Amino acid sequence: MxxxxxxxxxxxxxxxxVLGGMVSSLLHVLIVTPVIFFWLRERQLGLHGExxxxxxxxxxxxxxxxxTFAVVLVAAGAYAAWHFDGRSGDNSPPGRADTDVLQxxxxxxxxxxxxxxxxxxxxxxxxxxxxFRRPASATLVDVGAVRASGNMAMPGMVMSSGLQVTPTNxxxxxxxxxxxxxxxxxxxxxxxxxxxxxxxxxxxxxxQ
Numbered sequence: 483m484x485x486x487x488x489x490x491x492x493x494x495x496x497x498x499x500v501l502g503g504m505v506s507s508l509l510h511v512l513i514v515t516p517v518i519f520f521w522l523r524e525r526q527l528g529l530h531g532e533x534x535x536x537x538x539x540x541x542x543x544x545x546x547x548x549x550t551f552a553v554v555l556v557a558a559g560a561y562a563a564w565h566f567d568g569r570s571g572d573n574s575p576p577g578r579a580d581t582d583v584l585q586x587x588x589x590x591x592x593x594x595x596x597x598x599x600x601x602x603x604x605x606x607x608x609x610x611x612x613x614f615r616r617p618a619s620a621t622l623v624d625v626g627a628v629r630a631s632g633n634m635a636m637p638g639m640v641m642s643s644g645l646q647v648t649p650t651n652x653x654x655x656x657x658x659x660x661x662x663x664x665x666x667x668x669x670x671x672x673x674x675x676x677x678x679x680x681x682x683x684x685x686x687x688x689x690q
Contacts, residue, residue, distance in 0.1 A: 622654025626676010
């Protein structure tokens with residue numbers, strides 16, 4: 483609803499009525515419907531001229547209210563932590579020995595290796611690494627600034643993955659994050675500009 487990424491201008495008209503319908507239906511079900519039902523039943527039973535009996539108020543102790551609030555807060559925090567950990571997994575920059583090679587690309591005298599601890603790109607949020615190497619020596623090469631993109635063409639629109647690339651503390655290794663909205667073949671591009679010169683590579687990435 484409030485996204486500013488590529489493709490948001492297409493999805494906002496769809497999200498607006500959904501969000502508005504959720505809010506309006508909530509108010510209607512919790513407030514309007516009970517009032518109308520009570521008003522109709524009151525007239526049907528001939529009780530509209532009688533006064534209502536007011537039940538005595540029950541006092542709720544402050545300790546019980548605080549304890550209930552604390553339990554709800556802890557449960558919400560635990561769910562948020564589980565949800566975030568389940569979606570993002572290990573956010574440390576990948577590229578260590580325990581990562582799997584997703585794809586190996588060639589561009590001139592550079593070899594570009596995509597690695598991930600998950601073993602494959604999957605629908606949802608992904609964290610992986612991009613390494614630039616010399617094929618002969620397999621040494622990492624610092625290529626300077628790196629930009630990347632991932633898109634999937636759909637009828638009437640283009641879905642973007644919001645692929646972001648940031649350098650790590652290891653020259654030649656870059657951490658990448660992407661949000662893939664669906665499985666399938668994504669058209670990806672990597673561009674760099676730095677000490678190793680300028681270059682780019684286009685390839686097709688498979689998302690499970």
